[in-house]
Amino acid sequence: MDIMNCIPGTTLRLYSVSFRNVPVSIKTVISYIKVKTLTPKICSDDIELLILIPSTTWNFKQRDAIRRTWGNAKSSDAKTKVVFFTGQCINDTLQEVLEEEMALFRDVVQENIIESYQSLAEKSIALLRWASSNCPKVTYALKTDDDMFINIQNLVNVLRERKPTKAILGFKPPNPSPVRHKGSKYYVSRKQYSKDRYPPYISGTAYVMTGDIISALYNSTRYVPLLFIEDVYITGMCREQIGAEAICLPGFASSKSNGKINGKNFEKRIAGHHFSPQDIIQMWDELMRE
Incomplete structure (x- = not known):
């Protein structure tokens, strides 16, 4: 099958990243591994922050960058664990490369979900299911996109100071209302959601869930009617169903700082997008530089 089926306008070699440059002995071993699900190990009981990252199947470079930077275990003084969640792609070549990545890092969970904007809520349900089953004693869980920059130490410091419980925290959009314009990718019909306003919710680019609600939040997805707008569904509708609080946390933002790329902008911030x-x-590198 052609890789073009999954990555329009490009080829697989453009997505070759450092994990492929491993010793031949390791690659030889990997070539004999034919397991479709090389899922991460369950969490130890002392994980303070579980980091859950939905990621498109072919976003190898994004995952590699996160592992090398803010997702690294040494990025803070907290005990953390990073897990990426991908969907499916009808492409044997891409699947083979993904399985190499899964075997090397043991930090990728592949779900039986088609990669699309419409399926983001399904992917978030899947990560909640995985977290509730494999990390039941985690203190906090951060769900974040793979094009985010996160200062994990700043986030951990705030959580330790505030000690929130039964809550979801992050950027809280004002005046949340459904988009009724049919030309928008955010369009929601009255049939999909009949009310004129959404419940208060936290932006899906990055949000923190306290560990005491993860199982309840997942269980609520079994009976709260699905809405494809992921953050509204998980952090608004399902959160409201279980009686958890939506808290605006300073330091979260959905855009770059004045359009500029500079790690020093994150000395006091927590998150930025795009x-x-x-x-x-x-x-x-800039943030770590003295």
Whole structure:
């Protein structure tokens, strides 16, 4: 099958990243591994922050950049664990490369979900299911996109100071209302959602869930009617169903700082959005530089 089926306008070699440059002995072993699900190990009981990252199947460079920077275990003094969640792609070549990545890092969960904007809510349900089953004693869980830059130490410091419980925290959009314009990708019909306003919700680019609600939040998805707008569904409708609080947390933002790429902008911030893998690596180097 042609890789073009999955990545329009490009080829697989453009997505070759550092995990492929491993010793031949390891690659030889991997070539004999034919397991479709090389899922991460369950969490140890002392994980303070579980980091859950929905990621498109072919976003190898994004995942590689996160592992090398803010997703690295040494990025903070907290005990953390990073897990990526991908969907399916009808392409044997791409699947083979993904399985190499899964075997090397053991931090990718592949779900039986088609990669699309419309399926983002399904992917978030899947990560909640995985977290509730494999990390039941985690203190906090951060769900974040793979084009985000996160200062994990700043986030951990705030959580330790505030000690929130039964809550979801992050950027809280004002005046949440459904988009009724049919030309928008955010269009929601009256049949899909009949009310004129959404419940208060936290932006899906990055939000923190306290560990005491993860199982209840997942269970609520079994009976709260699905809405494809992921953040509204998970952090608004399902959160409201279980009686958890939506808290605006300073330091979260959905855009770059004045359109500029500079890691020093994150000395006091927690999160920013729309960064390329190259941006993330550059910003991390700048942030770590004395």
